[in-house]
Amino acid sequence: MTYLILFLAFFRIGLFGFGGGLAMLPLLYQSIQQFAFMPAEEFSDLLAISQVTPGPIIINAATYVGVHAAGIGGAACATIGVMLPSFIIMMIVSRFLQKFNDNALVKGAFEGIRPVTIGLVVSAAMFVGQGVLAKGEVISMAWIREGLSYGNLIGLGIMALAILLMIIPRMKPLPVMLSMAGLGAILGGTGVLG
């Protein structure tokens, strides 16, 4: 039964995942919560692993969630489930790529979906940032009650540093991730993170 649920849950993620890996994260987060595949707090660990290992993020994530929920069989169900919609849709559409690109209905639908993918990407940061940028949820009334002490200043600082590195010397994401992993390891090892 777990196999079937994993397959269907990840099939749904693949079917509704527009706009690339980061925009698919809210779907992933909500599915993990809905079906309790793993504790929601581990979502950001899952993402960290998926981002720094080779391959598409959502395939990495599917394999990781699947193996945690139900072993290698679960990993296979989740991974095949998330890939299958792409495969089926592309098999159909590739016969008439040009017509598909020019279809008025398709164009209209994407005019609506494209801006929404930005909202999806931003909300992904809210899910990942839980416990990293703040003590609890990123958007919370606690900011007003507790002020800056609600935030995790080290987390916010690392985020700011990462943004600077990506904007000013235009560093690629991977070297930034690895440098911040190193910085985090030093801070953790020396007990600064507590």
Added chain:
Amino acid sequence: MGKLFIEFLKLGLFTIGGGVAMIPQMEQIAVKDNHWLTEEEVVDCIAVSQSLPGIIAINMATFIGRKLYGIRGAICATVAVALPSFIIILIVAAVLDQVGNYPWLTGAFFGVKAAICGLILVTAVRLGRQILRTPFDWILMIGALGAIAFAGINAVWVILAAGIAGIVRSVIRSGGEVKR
């Protein structure tokens, strides 16, 4: 078909940072190295892959594989591009289960997570500059953010609603006539 399998296996193995990072690499392999696709075909393929739902790397692998060897080629390319992810994650998950909770390891994870938040915001701003042009775009973007991050509405409904809103808008704009 062996060549197809090996090329996509390499692509899955050596591209870190997600499917979008694969696009230029895939272009190189398909057009310049192997002449599987023409320049125009690859541009069309990228455009469609980005507007279709699903995983961009799988969309492109399916397209290229199918063009070369039909459905068998499509299966060959998609399996090849996903296989390294699958194996590596199984190994990583097994290793992480074995190692204990070292402070430096927790710290490394913490660093990556904070950096990913930064990456997400940078990506959102870069995408936003290209996509968010009209008030309609901004309303949809903010509405989606509010619905998902604050109201906890399932993203599936938000995406469906946005697609319908886009279609309705385009129908109204064209005066009720939808050209095929």
